Amino acid sequence: MADDDSGGFASPPFKAEDVLRQLQRSLRDLKLTERGPGFEWHGKRVLELRVDGEVIRARLARKLALSPEWDALVLKTNADSRKLLDEVKKRLARWDREA
Numbered sequence: 001m002a003d004d005d006s007g008g009f010a011s012p013p014f015k016a017e018d019v020l021r022q023l024q025r026s027l028r029d030l031k032l033t034e035r036g037p038g039f040e041w042h043g044k045r046v047l048e049l050r051v052d053g054e055v056i057r058a059r060l061a062r063k064l065a066l067s068p069e070w071d072a073l074v075l076k077t078n079a080d081s082r083k084l085l086d087e088v089k090k091r092l093a094r095w096d097r098e099a
Helices: 016-029 076-097
Strands: 033-035 038-041 044-051 055-059 072-077
Touching: 016 044, 016 055, 016 076, 033 076, 038 076, 055 076, 072 076
Parallel strands: none
Antiparallel strands: 033 038, 038 044, 044 055, 055 072
16 A cells, blocks of 8 residues: 555646646636736736746735735645635635625
C-alpha cells in the first residue's frame, strides 16, 4: 500500500494557460462579463486573473463596488482553481441578496 494521500492517483499537472481558459469559460457561464484580464458583474469589476509563470494570480473583490478592496489569491493547483470558482459563486449569491 502506498504512503501517499492521493489514493494511488497522481494529480494532473497544473498548466496555468489551460486552467486560465477553463476558468474564463466557467466564469462566463456564471454570467460574468469578461473585460480584458478581468470580469465584471452588473458593470462592476469583481475578478482579475493573470498568468504569472506557472501560477495564476487572482484578485477577487471583497464587496461589490466601483473601487473594491481586493483579496489576492495564487492558484498553484487544479484544486485552487475549483476553490476560487466556489468562492466566486458564494460572493455572487451574497451580492445578489444585498442588491
